[in-house]
Amino acid sequence: MQLRYPFASTIAACVVCGPVLAQSATEHHVWQDKRKFEPYSRTAESITGTIRLSGNPDFAIPGSKLAITFGNGKKVGLTSVGASWRQWDETGDKKATAEVFKLSRDPGALRNGNTLCGDPKTDPARYVVFLEKSSFGGSLLLGMAVFGSKSTPHDINSPNLCGTFNYSTD
Secondary structure, X not given: XXXXXXXXXXXXXXXXXXXXXXXXXXXXXXXXXXXXXXXXXXXXXXXXXXXXEOOXXXXXXXXXXXXXXXXXXXXXXXXXXXXXXEOOOOOOOOXXXXXXXXXXXXXXXXXXXXXXXXXXXXXXXXEEEEEEEEOOOOOEEEEEEEEOOOOOOOOOOOOOEEEEEEEEOX
């Protein structure tokens, strides 16, 4: 049958094996969980403080919603633009899975009068990107990059990177 009907054999193999080959573990990342994240970097400590994420089980589904609450209680809605596998960490050239979110508004002054980008009226924060990173000790961190560009950031080298923040996942 294999020599006489190669096309039929190929179709049969696809029908039988296709579902097995197509299945993969569902991706899940720490920013999808409803929880708080303590500052790990000095930048996060001095600007955002502890952040809380509302949780969103829908990874990388454009239009899905999430909310972030900063240490001073300011809450901002986030809308997923999607995810990508690119260079998102500013400390190396490794690629990582990251999800890009559009902020519903700039949160304004946070801790110590600091802002995410600059003057919220003339230089507002527009996008946040979440990724998982490793600390120097090897523990898992939540990384957050903030962009002020009008266009969706493509990677860490996209225009108008305002700052990067790291949070403990412990």
